[in-house]
Amino acid sequence: MSRATIVSAAGPVVRARMHGAFHVLEALAVGERGLLGEVVQLDGDLLVAQVYEDTTGLAPGMPVVGRGGPLSIRLGPGLLGRLYDGLLRPLEAEASAAWRFEAGVARGDPVCAGAVYGRVDGEPCLVPPGIGGEVIDVVPDGPQPRDRVLARVRDARGAEHGLRACHAWPVRTPRPVAERLPPEGPLITGQRVLDTLFPVARGGRAALPGGFGTGKTILQESIAKWCDADVIVYVGCGERGNEMAEVLDEFPTLEDPRTGRPLMERAIVIANTSNMPVAAREASIYTAVTVAEYFRDLGRHVALMADSTSRWAEALREVSGRLGELPGEAGYPAYLSTRLAGFYERAARVRTLGGAEGSLTIVGAVSPPAGDFSEPVTLHTRRYVRSFWALDPNRARARFYPAIDPLGSYSEDVGALAAWWQAHGDSEWERHRERLLALLERQARLERMARIVGRDALPAEQQLALLLADVAAEALLRQSAFSPVDRYCSPARQAAMLRLVIRLLDAAERAVAAGTEVRTIAGSAVLQHVRRLADEHGEDDVAGIEALAAEIETAWPSAPTGTDAATATPRLATAPTGATGHAR
């Protein structure tokens, strides 16, 4: 371990005179309290370090000790269910000092990197990447101290490696995989507007941009609670302490809808709140994604929620500024884009070194200044994600949640995921989804027109479109995170609701074509029922949604050709507004 002596300190930047060899990005223990730091520059016999903790009290003459390697975290069993700081140090009391080992290999067995060689307290122990060979020694089953070497492996060159339950991994280095696989199935988030309109694939990348108070955190929390991942890594990066407390408070009391176990058991929370040191904020995102990759390597499906990537980018900017680097757009360093790409690239569906299938899905919140999506972080992020979930302040102000703007959002994975949906609930999913989107798009155009000519002056068919778009939004897109009945929506219920709404569109359209007044439709009981669909028919009452279909079919008299939906359907969905609108 190399040593150095502090010669100057200012803010989080420390300079020290080296008495041995140090390396760029080497982790350091700084000062008498051993604060965690990292080498950022070497200059003659001086090193420049950034310190991740409060530097109060640091003074010249104090020691700096090199840790011999880059900033690393310890990965292994016992991580789940707890809260850590941005460098993966537990913020709550440590668990017990010993755990029970159960060997999965015997002396003489071959093991490869990424294989599971045993379990402690039921959790797998992984052979770290880069190590493999023949097992030459395994400790007996039973209680073992936490940092004990549990097995020894001799590799092809004859070198011996001791395996502990946990291994260190540098946070800035992506963990290797055997193979990256193309997207296949969706990550079911349990949020209708996402799953039905803008789905994200397992191993996909999604961004959630929005100004303050538009609902990024609540939506990420909802996804963390209800999505069908095996492990959730939630990183609060430069956000509120109370939000972390909320996750800690709430998750243990909620049940995973798939396993019935407390949600906290599948979650890891990493917190660098806005009042914690900025340098550690930059590291916290890497810590989180590294932890997430570790669970992926165990063959799990992992979802990473990063709230907010903008605070991370700002930390990058601040650190870069202190190092005197040349600022680029809006003061961010020129490598912002590369860093963002590097982060999102760590999401993937993979074949692990151990041969299993695992995935890491990343959902990153973006907090653009003044809610303006043309700023650098949003713009660059947009280039690297496949699902873009734009939040709309106007919807948020009307308390229409989640305030996802259906016209400003998109998913590039729809094509890849259609097959899944068509096999799991709605054989016409892709067509239904497009129909709904077309209706919402049409609503926006018609509202602009209504502003000029008056709503009442629109032809009946257009008034109907406005009405139905409203109803469809109320029924499908609105989903309160606080409603015990509706906070989670299973794929089966989503599909039933989508089918029902499409049915309502068809029936109403036929009725109007047959001369029914739009007002009559607006005032009808079944329409009011559909508006409240989500609140009145929970997960245990999907049948109730389906039963409504019959009511819809007989609600209004329809045209003689009414049974032939095919003629009526495309008109409402795709009629060009220009035909009736622009002439005025």
Next chain:
Amino acid sequence: MRAELYADGAVRRLDGPLLFLERTVDAGLNTAVTVVGRDHIERLGRVAAVDESRIVVEVLESTAGLGLADTRVRLEGRPLSFGVGPGLLGRVFDSVGRPLDGGPPVAAREWRRVDGGVVNPATRALPRDFIETGVTTVDLLNSLIRGQKLPVFSGGGLPHDRLVTEIAMRARVRGDEAGRFAVVFVGIGVSHDTAQAFRRALTESGAASRTAMFLNRADDPAAQRLLTPRYALTAAEYLAFGEGRDVLVVLTDMTNYCEALREVSASHGEVPSRKGYPGYMYSDLASIYERAGRLRDRPGTLTQLPVLTMPADDIGHPIPDLTGYITEGQIVLDRELDRRGIFPPVKVLPSLSRLMPAGTGRGYTDPDHPALANQLFAAYARAVRMRVLAAVTGAEGLGAADRRFLEFGDLFETTVVAQSGPRTLEQSMAAGWEALARLPREELTRLSRAQVEAHLGARAGVHHA
């Protein structure tokens, strides 16, 4: 243990707020420093940087009158701290906690770092329970929760001072028999008149005895302005977590704070970020706002009600923008409503209390409170949308139901938003139901059918299709 050290005659250079000392004594980063000139005035400072030969001290008060040879520097051996103890309430202090009311200094029971340190999020408890402010747009629609930070976004010339003074005078925690409620009122960069007005209002209402005031005047140095909220919050933390009180901290005006931050940053020659404000303004504001909250193992709550005036009424300006990204909602005041004589002129739609679900509804206020608020928001949002639609065509261009919403919008502003005196939550809710009763019942989809039946059942409002 604190060890005081003196460095006399060690000052080598004075440059703006920075004082460069020869390193004749040992000092760590952030150590508090007292700088005394020939004038015997004590100025606060802190160690901003150290190297092998010098100590750089940032003086947090005016350096006018300081010289090189005759300046004494006392190193306090600890970071900037404030001595707090019983007897803070009923007192008036200056920017850095020195009595302004002629009374003796508060006997220090403990010294607390003014920057508060970082609360481990694992030790936080979630804010719960409601504070009744008497203001309908707050209590009913954007409830203030104990432990929350809820700013008021105002504009120059709007009656935010009146609003927060009234709240400071009247706010109560329901069922607070023991009188554990306290107010810390912090004037930041306020004029002498305004400072006087605050003191008078609080004294006359009888609320002065449960209030501690900190006043930083407009003509105090900028660096000191940065300390005022920190000293005040240190006192508030003592009252909350030391004495177990429910403390409401009113900070007005945070825009003055941010201007001072910009000024101090410029004087340090730092590279500015948006609109000249330093790039670390987000983190700096967070170090103030994040001091609101509750702790798991202790009674007491610290609630913040900061006021800021949005430059040019622009909510996208860095000051409100960064604040909104940190705080748990915001109450937005509106010039148009103010012009129409509506008090308090709260612009309801962009206002938000994020902690509302944690402290309202069953077990906290009224079981129907959240749904009623939600429905009022949705209905008013529709009314505002109809106003836009009707702007060109007039109300005649709208359908019958839409016209009802248009009327509802006006009614809502004059009977729910506007109020002539304080209202209890029950009175606020009654005003809300009253307004909703004018709307077609089947449009009220944010209410359950049972709620419509129970509260609006007997009344008119059926849609005439």
